[in-house]
Amino acid sequence: MEKRLNSLKYFAPLVQIALCPVTILFLWTVFTGPQAIPVVNEELVRKE
Secondary structure, eight states, X not given: OHHHHXXXXXXXXXXXXXXXXXHHHHHHHHHHXXXXXXXXXXXXXXXX
16 A cells, blocks of 8 residues: 555646646647637738
């Protein structure tokens, strides 16, 4: 049991980083960003 607790304390920072709101927002922008960029570019390029 003691070895198991010792190994868990090394993984605790990884779990905290993965559940951090900043990390979640960063991953959200990375995976949803490219779909929104062409729409924004069309609006900026279009001249009336």
